[in-house]
Amino acid sequence: MHGIELIKQTFHLKEVPRIPWVPFVGCHAGSLLGLTATEYLTSADHIVNGVSKAVELYKPDGIPVAFDLQIEAEALGCRLSWADDNPPAVVSHPLAEGVDIDKLKIPCSCKARIPVVMEAARQLRSRYPDLALYGLVTGPFTLALHLMGTDIFMKMFDDPDHVHKVMRFATDLAIFMSGNYIEAGCDVIAMVDPMTSQIDPASFETFVTPYATEIFSFIRETGALSSFFVCGNAKQNIEVMCKCRPDNISIDENIPLGYVRDIALAHNISFGGNIKLTVSLLMGSEDDSRRDALECMDTGGKKGFILAPGCDLPMATPPENIIAVTELVHDEMLQGKLRASEAPVHEVEKIDLSNHWSDKQVVIDIITLDSSSCAPCQYMVNAVERAAKPFGNKVIFKEHRIKEKEGVQMMISLGVQNLPTIVIDGNIEFISQIPPVINIESKIQEYINARSL
Amino acid sequence: MPDHYKSDFFLITGFLGSGKTTFLRYILNTIGEKYRIAIIQNEFAPTGVDGKELKHTGKKFTLVEINNGSVFCVCQLSNFISTMEKLLEKYTPEMVFLEASGLSDPINILELLQYGNLQKKLNLRHIYAIADASNFFRSVNMPERIRHQLMIADTIILNKTDLCKEGTGKTEAEIRKLNPFADIIKTTYCEAILNGILEKRETSHTPAERFTGSKSAGRPDINTCVLRTHDKISEKNLYAFINELVPDSIRIKGFVNLSDGRTMAVQTVFEHVEYKEIEKYSGPIEIIVFSNNLTVKDVYGEFKKKISGTFTF
Numbered sequence: 214m215h216g217i218e219l220i221k222q223t224f225h226l227k228e229v230p231r232i233p234w235v236p237f238v239g240c241h242a243g244s245l246l247g248l249t250a251t252e253y254l255t256s257a258d259h260i261v262n263g264v265s266k267a268v269e270l271y272k273p274d275g276i277p278v279a280f281d282l283q284i285e286a287e288a289l290g291c292r293l294s295w296a297d298d299n300p301p302a303v304v305s306h307p308l309a310e311g312v313d314i315d316k317l318k319i320p321c322s323c324k325a326r327i328p329v330v331m332e333a334a335r336q337l338r339s340r341y342p343d344l345a346l347y348g349l350v351t352g353p354f355t356l357a358l359h360l361m362g363t364d365i366f367m368k369m370f371d372d373p374d375h376v377h378k379v380m381r382f383a384t385d386l387a388i389f390m391s392g393n394y395i396e397a398g399c400d401v402i403a404m405v406d407p408m409t410s411q412i413d414p415a416s417f418e419t420f421v422t423p424y425a426t427e428i429f430s431f432i433r434e435t436g437a438l439s440s441f442f443v444c445g446n447a448k449q450n451i452e453v454m455c456k457c458r459p460d461n462i463s464i465d466e467n468i469p470l471g472y473v474r475d476i477a478l479a480h481n482i483s484f485g486g487n488i489k490l491t492v493s494l495l496m497g498s499e500d501d502s503r504r505d506a507l508e509c510m511d512t513g514g515k516k517g518f519i520l521a522p523g524c525d526l527p528m529a530t531p532p533e534n535i536i537a538v539t540e541l542v543h544d545e546m547l548q549g550k551l552r553a554s555e556a557p558v559h560e561v562e563k564i565d566l567s568n569h570w571s572d573k574q575v576v577i578d579i580i581t582l583d584s585s586s587c588a589p590c591q592y593m594v595n596a597v598e599r600a601a602k603p604f605g606n607k608v609i610f611k612e613h614r615i616k617e618k619e620g621v622q623m624m625i626s627l628g629v630q631n632l633p634t635i636v637i638d639g640n641i642e643f644i645s646q647i648p649p650v651i652n653i654e655s656k657i658q659e660y661i662n663a664r665s666l
Numbered sequence: 667m668p669d670h671y672k673s674d675f676f677l678i679t680g681f682l683g684s685g686k687t688t689f690l691r692y693i694l695n696t697i698g699e700k701y702r703i704a705i706i707q708n709e710f711a712p713t714g715v716d717g718k719e720l721k722h723t724g725k726k727f728t729l730v731e732i733n734n735g736s737v738f739c740v741c742q743l744s745n746f747i748s749t750m751e752k753l754l755e756k757y758t759p760e761m762v763f764l765e766a767s768g769l770s771d772p773i774n775i776l777e778l779l780q781y782g783n784l785q786k787k788l789n790l791r792h793i794y795a796i797a798d799a800s801n802f803f804r805s806v807n808m809p810e811r812i813r814h815q816l817m818i819a820d821t822i823i824l825n826k827t828d829l830c831k832e833g834t835g836k837t838e839a840e841i842r843k844l845n846p847f848a849d850i851i852k853t854t855y856c857e858a859i860l861n862g863i864l865e866k867r868e869t870s871h872t873p874a875e876r877f878t879g880s881k882s883a884g885r886p887d888i889n890t891c892v893l894r895t896h897d898k899i900s901e902k903n904l905y906a907f908i909n910e911l912v913p914d915s916i917r918i919k920g921f922v923n924l925s926d927g928r929t930m931a932v933q934t935v936f937e938h939v940e941y942k943e944i945e946k947y948s949g950p951i952e953i954i955v956f957s958n959n960l961t962v963k964d965v966y967g968e969f970k971k972k973i974s975g976t977f978t979f
Binding site: 217321322323324328331332335338339342343392395396397398431434435436437 | 711712733734735741742745885891892893894895896949950961962963966967969970971974
């Protein structure tokens with residue numbers, strides 16, 4: 214059975230002979246060609262060559278054209294900060310800088326990098342008839358964040374009408390981009406909305422549900438398949454995500470796969486994920502990657518499950534680790550052998566934190582995947598930065614990226630289980646959800662008062 | 667660069683379905699062996715349907731597509747200039763034909779060719795506008811841009827005259843009102859007599875010069891939608907699918923892979939529908955639909971309905 218058929222059957226909850234495998238190859242493909250993320254993500258030819266290389270190495274059943282949640286924001290005038298080893302980050306938020314929402318228009322398909330990704334999609338479509346091609350569109354809530362910055366969390370309380378207006382626009386844009394990808398020949402439209410993991414189910418139902426439902430309904434009416442990608446700890450929102458009626462939901466390692474499986478299948482929705490991006494694929498060994506993938510496969514099963522990494526593969530992920538997963542997917546015997554063997558136990562060395570705390574300062578640790586490549590992480594770090602500013606040197610904050618060993622050690626040492634998380638003086642205060650800046654400020658004030666700083 | 671190194675430049679305009687690609691095919695078949703020819707095809711939608719059609723002539727020529735917007739519009743200006751400069755440098759064509767989108771507004775063609783180094787490298791030889799005699803009054807009632815195509819032409823090829831039962835007198839009179847300067851050639855299947863024109867060196871383009879300084883209109887209100895898929899459809903369901911779209915379409919064109927392995931070229935202009943079986947086509951199904959109201963949702967939704975088996979003919 215071809216990859217596209219496996220994926221279609223899985224989306225339709227039919228039992229399949231083999232679990233389909235969709236490596237989320239974004240700018241990682243640039244590293245396969247020896248290019249920087251910037252070079253890679255700005256050229257249709259590079260994207261086509263990079264994805265082709267990934268197809269050759271990783272033998273996927275489906276693959277994204279590109280994984281870059283800044284394409285729409287850039288076309289709307291958000292400034293980007295480009296990096297060599299990450300997709301670009303949005304660094305200006307037009308609606309927070311005086312641009313009127315009524316002045317924003319759906320851009321032309323010729324604007325910024327929209328034609329680059331669409332051209333890549335068309336070429337890949339012609340080149341790979343048997344592969345499920347994923348077109349990734351920025352989810353409306355994440356786009357709203359790009360447009361408004363972290364003001365959105367406050368505005369959800371203060372000025373909900375304004376947030377709805379921005380969501381309306383972001384939804385129209387997501388539908389426009391979905392249509393463009395479908396016209397380019399994509400089979401699956403993945404609406405990637407990681408920022409929705411940062412809000413509670415009630416806010417989700419108010420500010421996301423009506424819009425996401427409309428986007429999935431549009432995709433369904435074209436006959437294409439849809440997926441709702443989220444990352445971060447969206448555990449509380451899995452149920453409401455399913456109610457938006459996508460064909461599939463895809464999650465990262467922050468949420469137990471079994472939990473997602475039960476809720477998704479109860480809603481007749483397929484699901485996917487959640488190989489650990491950093492601990493297994495980026496920093497682990499081939500064996501770690503295989504074992505993690507096998508655990509996902511055994512939990513997911515052959516009905517309704519798509520094996521995938523939790524999110525966009527970090528650029529520096531060793532190809533051997535992804536190839537190890539590929540071999541496992543295609544080799545049932547290897548799966549059996551691995552099941553029967555015992556996994557080596559890895560003990561992460563904890564960090565001695567005795568010198569980490571200060572008598573004169575409140576210490577804030579933010580545990581992230583990497584604020585330069587993960588939107589929720591970026592906006593959480595932004596929020597802390599803004600909240601800490603008025604307190605001057607009474608507060609010190611530091612980001613710990615679990616893309617690095619130190620970050621993983623810090624995460625374990627502080628007892629943090631989800632990303633991103635804000636820890637103040639060793640106490641876990643905000644898990645995954647980005648609070649309004651004012652709430653972080655008052656929390657910091659409590660610490661300052663308690664310690665009479 | 668001395669003048670004789672300039673490439674000759676020809677603009678071909680005309681409303682959707684008037685016969686621009688057919689005209690180019692005729693040119694390639696007539697003089698394709700004699701000159702080094704480069705063709706630029708420009709479309710608002712991202713599709714290579716016209717290019718694929720030309721490649722089926724089997725003639726040697728260089729083809730460049732500029733999609734996602736009209737070359738006459740500011741948004742594609744830099745793309746057009748750099749594409750053109752690269753094309754001229756790499757292939758040194760003797761003749762360059764620009765096939766404009768049927769929805770484009772070429773009113774500023776003379777200015778367009780002044781940008782960058784283009785004026786040193788290109789010699790505008792002739793502007794053709796092709797008009798579909800059988801649908802003339804329907805198309806001139808479209809937005810102003812469509813009339814601009816006729817107003818700037820050196821020669822207007824009044825095509826499909828065989829389909830005009832009542833003669834072309836009224837049409838010609840209307841054309842004269844829009845452009846009293848152009849030569850009018852009446853043809854069927856765009857088989858215009860080229861010899862005279864292609865060899866003639868124009869020194870002025872009176873019709874276009876009347877509009878120096880005018881700005882090209884932007885994106886048209888007409889929807890374009892591309893269906894691109896590796897799915898296949900039965901011949902019967904293809905007919906049913908196209909019939910479903912025709913009442914709401916101005917133009918449909920493209921290639922469709924049938925379930926039995928054959929490939930069908932589809933062409934519609936308003937309610938006129940043509941199918942032709944073609945050989946050696948290797949791409950996915952690709953058709954473009956121009957209409958006032960059909961969207962991606964309608965076209966894909968209808969197609970999926972026809973291939974999913976829920977439809978019975």
